[in-house]
Amino acid sequence: MKVNSSKLFILTASVAALTSGLQSCNSSSAGSASTNDAASKVYVAPGKHDEFYNIVSGGFNGQMSVYGIPSGRMFRIIPVFSQHPENGYGFSEESKPMLNTSHGFVPWDDLHHIALSTTNGEHDGRWAFGNANNTPRIGRVSLSTFRTEEIIEIPNSAGNHSSPFITENTEYVVAGTRFSIPLDNSNTDVPINTYKDNFKGTISFIAVDQATGHMSIDFQLLLPGVNFDLARAGKGPSKDWFFFSCYNSEKANTLLEVNASAKDKDFIMAVNWKKAQEYARAGKGKKVPVKYAHNVLDEKTHTATSTMINEVLTLDPKDCPDMVYMMPCPKSPHGTDVDPTGEYIVGSGKLAATIPVFSFAKIQQAIASKNFDGSYDGIPVLKYDAVLHGEVQKPGLGPLHTEFDGKGNAYTSFFVSSEIVKWDIKSLKVLDRVPTYYSVGHLSIPGGPTKKPWGKYVIAYNKITKDRYLPTGPELTQSAQLYDISGEKMKLLLDFPTVGEPHYAESIPASLIMNNSKKIYKIEENQHPYAAKGDNQTKVERKGNEVHVSMTAVRSHLTPDNIEGVKLGDVVYFHVTNVEQDWDVPHGFAIKGANNSEILIMPGETQTLKWQPDRIGVFPFYCTDFCSALHQEMQGYIRISPAGSNVALTYSTGTNLPAATATSTPATTPKSSK
Amino acid sequence: MKKIINCLSILIIALFAFACNASTNEAQSSTENTESVGGQSAVQDDESQKDIVKVAASSKDHSTLVAAVKQAELVDVLSNAGPFTVFAPTNAAFEKLPKETLNALMKDDKKSELQDILQYHVSVGVFKPEMLQDGQVINQANSKNITISKKDGKLIVNGTATIIASIPASNGIIHVIDGVLQPQ
Numbered sequence: 001m002k003v004n005s006s007k008l009f010i011l012t013a014s015v016a017a018l019t020s021g022l023q024s025c026n027s028s029s030a031g032s033a034s035t036n037d038a039a040s041k042v043y044v045a046p047g048k049h050d051e052f053y054n055i056v057s058g059g060f061n062g063q064m065s066v067y068g069i070p071s072g073r074m075f076r077i078i079p080v081f082s083q084h085p086e087n088g089y090g091f092s093e094e095s096k097p098m099l100n101t102s103h104g105f106v107p108w109d110d111l112h113h114i115a116l117s118t119t120n121g122e123h124d125g126r127w128a129f130g131n132a133n134n135t136p137r138i139g140r141v142s143l144s145t146f147r148t149e150e151i152i153e154i155p156n157s158a159g160n161h162s163s164p165f166i167t168e169n170t171e172y173v174v175a176g177t178r179f180s181i182p183l184d185n186s187n188t189d190v191p192i193n194t195y196k197d198n199f200k201g202t203i204s205f206i207a208v209d210q211a212t213g214h215m216s217i218d219f220q221l222l223l224p225g226v227n228f229d230l231a232r233a234g235k236g237p238s239k240d241w242f243f244f245s246c247y248n249s250e251k252a253n254t255l256l257e258v259n260a261s262a263k264d265k266d267f268i269m270a271v272n273w274k275k276a277q278e279y280a281r282a283g284k285g286k287k288v289p290v291k292y293a294h295n296v297l298d299e300k301t302h303t304a305t306s307t308m309i310n311e312v313l314t315l316d317p318k319d320c321p322d323m324v325y326m327m328p329c330p331k332s333p334h335g336t337d338v339d340p341t342g343e344y345i346v347g348s349g350k351l352a353a354t355i356p357v358f359s360f361a362k363i364q365q366a367i368a369s370k371n372f373d374g375s376y377d378g379i380p381v382l383k384y385d386a387v388l389h390g391e392v393q394k395p396g397l398g399p400l401h402t403e404f405d406g407k408g409n410a411y412t413s414f415f416v417s418s419e420i421v422k423w424d425i426k427s428l429k430v431l432d433r434v435p436t437y438y439s440v441g442h443l444s445i446p447g448g449p450t451k452k453p454w455g456k457y458v459i460a461y462n463k464i465t466k467d468r469y470l471p472t473g474p475e476l477t478q479s480a481q482l483y484d485i486s487g488e489k490m491k492l493l494l495d496f497p498t499v500g501e502p503h504y505a506e507s508i509p510a511s512l513i514m515n516n517s518k519k520i521y522k523i524e525e526n527q528h529p530y531a532a533k534g535d536n537q538t539k540v541e542r543k544g545n546e547v548h549v550s551m552t553a554v555r556s557h558l559t560p561d562n563i564e565g566v567k568l569g570d571v572v573y574f575h576v577t578n579v580e581q582d583w584d585v586p587h588g589f590a591i592k593g594a595n596n597s598e599i600l601i602m603p604g605e606t607q608t609l610k611w612q613p614d615r616i617g618v619f620p621f622y623c624t625d626f627c628s629a630l631h632q633e634m635q636g637y638i639r640i641s642p643a644g645s646n647v648a649l650t651y652s653t654g655t656n657l658p659a660a661t662a663t664s665t666p667a668t669t670p671k672s673s674k
Numbered sequence: 675m676k677k678i679i680n681c682l683s684i685l686i687i688a689l690f691a692f693a694c695n696a697s698t699n700e701a702q703s704s705t706e707n708t709e710s711v712g713g714q715s716a717v718q719d720d721e722s723q724k725d726i727v728k729v730a731a732s733s734k735d736h737s738t739l740v741a742a743v744k745q746a747e748l749v750d751v752l753s754n755a756g757p758f759t760v761f762a763p764t765n766a767a768f769e770k771l772p773k774e775t776l777n778a779l780m781k782d783d784k785k786s787e788l789q790d791i792l793q794y795h796v797s798v799g800v801f802k803p804e805m806l807q808d809g810q811v812i813n814q815a816n817s818k819n820i821t822i823s824k825k826d827g828k829l830i831v832n833g834t835a836t837i838i839a840s841i842p843a844s845n846g847i848i849h850v851i852d853g854v855l856q857p858q
Contacts (some may be wrong), residue, residue, distance in 0.1 A: 075796055257757075257799050264813070269822065331813065351798050353817030394786070395817055397751060416798065416815075417751050418713060438714045439754055466717045 005083035012536045013399055033557075036139040041484060042494045052446050052507040054459065055114050055128050056480075057250045058500030059208075062109040064130055064141060065499050069446070069457060069507050070482055072496025079137040080148045081132045082370030088599035089148070093573065093608035094528075095297075101153050103290040106135045107323045112503040113230075114166060116143075121168040121235045121342075121451030125512035127213050129164040135159035138175055138206060140213055149297045152215045155290035155312055156202045162228035166208075167204035168451075170238045173215065175204040176228035176244055180251075183222075185288045185305045199225035200313075203244065205273060214296065219280040221271065221324065223582070224377035225251050227260070228269075230335050230401075235451050236342030238360040240274035243345050245333040247595040249376065265328040265384070267376065268336050271365060272323055279320045298529040302605050317379055325367060326376050328384040329356055339410065340451050342364050344389055344425050346410060348399035355392040355399050355412060356384075357428065357465065363387045390428045396421050400441060401504075403448030405455040405485055411444040413460065420460060420483065422490060434490040436481055438464040440570050445485070446507035453516055454509060458490065461502040468495055519583040521604030528606035530575035540651040547572045549651070550577045553601060555586035555628040558621070561636030562656040565649030568616055568642055569576035575605040588624030591638070598624045608658045613640040713750030723844035727752045730848065736769040738776075745780050746758050752796070758846035759801040759812075761820075761831055763854045764838075771854055772796045790816050794857040800847050803829060804841050818857045832856060 044050055050068025058065055062082030066075045077482065083090030083099070083144040090099050094129045109132035117126040128141040133506040135665045136154035154160055154175045162176025174450055180190040180199040190198045200222055227248040230323075234241040249266040252259035279285065290312045297304045317324045329336075331349035338345050345358040365371070366386040369513040373383045381463055398416030410425050418439045422432040441463045446454035460483070465476040477497035523533050532550040538559045547570050552559045558576075566572060578588045578601040590598040591611050598606065613619065623634035641647045650656075715727055727749055730736045739762055743749055752758060755854045768776060793816035801812065808824035823830045830835040835853030842848075 042795060169754075258801065258805065261813070262811075330817075351813065353815065397793070416754055416756075417755060435713055435750075464714065466714065466719070 044072040056505035061500030083107040085597035091597040092518040097306035117170040131163035157294040165231040173206045182223035211451040238342040244269040245336040247332040267326040337402040346402040357389040400522040405447040406453035413440040418598035434501040436460040503541035523604040531606040559653040560651035564639040591621040715753040726843040756845035759797040
C-alpha cells in the first residue's frame with residue numbers, strides 16, 4: 001500500500017485544516033480560558049501517572065484510601081481498623097489478630113488522621129500512621145505494601161482523637177484522649193458528675209523503631225481532665241516540643257455544646273517531650289497496671305500475632321517540672337498547626353472570631369522569665385499576650401485547621417463560612433479567600449505539615465455534599481475539592497468524590513513512594529506453616545475435628561480441587577497459597593455458605609479462610625479474582641458427609657475421574673490423606 | 675486509495691467539528707460550575723425542613739433582616755449545617771433605629787460593620803428557650819458577648835430586646851426579638 005505524493009498532500013492539507021480549526025476553536029472559547037486551564041491542570045492522560053499520592057483517612061469506614069493528585073482518581077482502599085470483606089482483611093485467620101484488643105475482637109473503628117513518616121521534618125515515604133478514634137489504637141501502614149503492618153492499643157484513653165501526630169524524625173507518635181475518663185487502674189465505677197474529681201486525660205508517647213517501624217508506648221503523661229483535640233510536633237527550633245489543643249477546660253460532663261463553650265479561652269498545651277523522655281529515663285515515672293493489645297504482621301509468615309501488655313509508664317507533671325505548660329487560646333481550639341520554620345504555632349478556636357498565632361521564641365522567653373498567668377490543675381499557664389505573635393483579625397467563621405505552602409503563607413479552613421482563607425504568617429494579613437462546596441473540615445497541602453511543603457495544591461475535605469454530584473438518595477458521597485495555589489489567588493480546579501468520611505489527609509510526591517512499591521511476595525521467603533509452595537506440597541490433614549487444606553492457586557486451577565472425607569462437625573481451614581510470582585496476578589478464594597468473606601491472596605502469599613460446614617452435601621469453591629482466560633474454570637468441590645461417616649479423606653486435582661466403564665480405561669485413584 | 679484518503683479527511687474534519695462543539699459546551703458548563711455557582715443557600719431542596727435563612731425569608735416581619743443578611747453576604751453562612759441560634763430582630767425593631775443609620779449600614783462601604791452587627795445576633799450552638807438562664811452570658815459569632823436576663827417570665831437580651839417568639843429551623847433556632855442588638 002503505497003501512497004503517492006499528491007495523495008499525501010491531501011492528507012497533509014486536511015491535517016493542516018484540522019490544526020487551524022483547533023486554533024479557531026480555542027479562540028472561540030477564549031472567555032472560558034481559565035476553565036480550560038483548570039481541566040488541563042487536573043488531566044492525567046491515560047496510562048500516565050499522577051504527581052502525588054494522596055493518603056486519605058476514611059473516618060467512619062476505619063480505612064485509609066489512596067488517590068492520585070491532581071486527577072482525584074482513587075487507587076486503593078487500605079483496611080486498617082475495619083474488616084474488609086473485599087480482600088478478607090480481618091476475616092482471614094492471618095489478619096484477625098490485627099483487630100484484637102483488650103476488649104476482644106473489634107472489627108470497626110473511626111480513622112480520623114494520617115501522619116506520614118518524616119526524617120528531619122521532611123516526608124521520607126516509609127509509613128503512614130492512622131488513629132482509631134473509638135477503641136483507642138494507632139495503626140501503621142507500610143508504604144511499600146500499602147498494608148496495615150501493626151496496630152497498638154492505647155490504655156488509659158478514650159476517643160483517641162489527638163492522634164497520630166509525629167515528631168520530626170518519627171521518634172514518637174502521640175495519642176491524646178479526646179474523652180477524659182477515670183484511669184484504667186483507678187476506681188472506675190464513679191458517678192459521671194464527679195468528672196472534675198475523677199476524670200483524667202492522658203497523652204501517650206509511642207516510640208517508633210526506626211528499622212522496623214515497630215511501636216511501643218514509651219510513656220504516658222497524666223493530665224487534667226480536658227478534651228484533647230489535635231496536636232502537632234514542633235520542628236526546627238521547636239523540634240523538642242509538642243503542641244496539643246484542649247477544649248472543655250470547663251470540665252463539663254454533659255451538654256458540651258453549651259457547657260464546654262462557656263469560657264473565653266481554653267488552652268494549647270505545650271509539652272517538652274525531650275524533657276519528658278529524660279524524666280522517663282531517669283525513673284521519674286510510675287509503672288501502672290493496664291491491659292492493651294499490640295498486634296504485628298510478620299511479612300514472612302503473612303500472619304499477624306497479638307500480644308497483651310500489662311503495664312505502662314506514667315509521668316505526672318507534678319513530679320516533672322518544666323515539662324508541660326498551658327497557653328490560653330480563644331474558644332475551643334480545634335487545630336493547632338506549626339509552620340514550616342517551627343517558629344509559629346497557629347491555634348484555630350472553632351468558635352473564635354480571630355486566629356491566634358503563637359511565637360515559639362516568645363514561649364521560651366515567657367517560660368524563662370516565668371511570665372505566668374496562674375496555673376491550671378498545677379500546670380503553669382503562660383500569659384496570652386506574652387506568647388502571642390499576633391491574631392489574624394476577621395479571617396472567617398469557624399476556623400478549624402491550617403496548612404502551609406512553604407512560602408510564608410498559611411491556609412486555614414473555615415467550616416461555618418465554608419471557605420479557605422490564605423493569610424501571611426508574619427504580617428497576619430488575609431491575602432485571599434475561596435468558597436468550598438460545602439463546609440470544609442480538614443484541608444491538605446502536599447507536605448503541608450512538614451518542614452518542606454511541596455505546595456502547588458490545597459485539597460478541601462468538605463463535610464457537606466448536598467447537590468454537588470448526581471444525587472444517590474439520603475446517603476451521599478463525601479466531596480473533596482482541589483485548588484491550585486501556585487499563584488497569588490487560589491483557583492478551584494476539581495471536585496472529586498471520596499469514600500468513607502475523610503478527615504485529615506496528606507499528599508506526598510509519587511517519586512518518594514512508587515519505586516519502593518512491592519510487586520510480589522517471594523515464594524521462597526514464605527514461612528507460613530501451611531504454605532504449599534508448589535502442587536507437590538499440597539495436602540489435607542485432619543487434626544481431630546479440624547481439617548487443614550494446604551492448597552495452591554495458579555492460573556487456572558486450585559490444588560486440590562476435589563476433597564472428600566470431611567464430616568459435619570469438622571472445621572475446615574483452607575490455607576491457600578498463590579504460587580504465582582507475577583505482578584498483579586492475585587487469586588481469590590470463596591466457598592458457598594461461608595459465614596465470613598472471601599480472601600484475596602497476592603502472589604507468593606498464603607491466606608486462610610475458616611469454614612464450618614452446616615449441612616451435608618457437596619460445596620463448590622472458586623477463584624474470585626479474574627485471573628486468566630480460564631478463570632471461570634478455576635473451581636473445585638468439597639464433599640461433606642454425615643458425622644461418623646466412613647468416607648476416607650481424599651484430595652486431588654485432575655485425577656478423580658468417573659469410575660471405569662467397559663469402554664474406558666480405569667482412572668487413577670485419588671491420593672488418600674495421611 | 676485516493677477515495678479512502680478523501681473519506682478519511684472528511685471523517686477527520688467531521689469528527690473534529692463535533693469535538694470542537696463538544697469541548698465548547700463542556701467549557702461553558704464547567705465555567706458555570708466553577709465560577710458562577712451559589713453556595714449552600716442555592717441548593718434546590720423543597721423536601722427538607724427549612725433552614726434559618728428560609729424560615730426568615732418566609733416571614734413578612736423579617737424582610738429588613740433578610741435584606742441585611744444578603745447585603746452582609748451571610749446567606750450561605752446561615753444556610754450552613756450550623757447549628758446556630760439567631761436572634762432575629764423584626765422589621766419593627768429595625769424601624770426603631772434612625773433611618774439614616776440603617777440606610778448607611780446597607781451601603782457597600784459599611785459591609786464590615788453590618789457583618790459585625792449581624793454576627794452579634796448569631797451564636798454557634800442551639801440555645802432553646804428553656805436553656806436560657808437569668809444572667810447567662812453567650813459568646814456570639816463576632817466574638818462579643820450577650821447577656822440574657824429573665825423578667826416576668828420573659829427572656830430579654832442585653833436588657834433591651836425581648837424574645838417574643840422562638841422558631842425551630844433545620845440548622846438551629848430563631849429567637850424573634852423586638853430590638854436590634856448593638857455590639858458592646
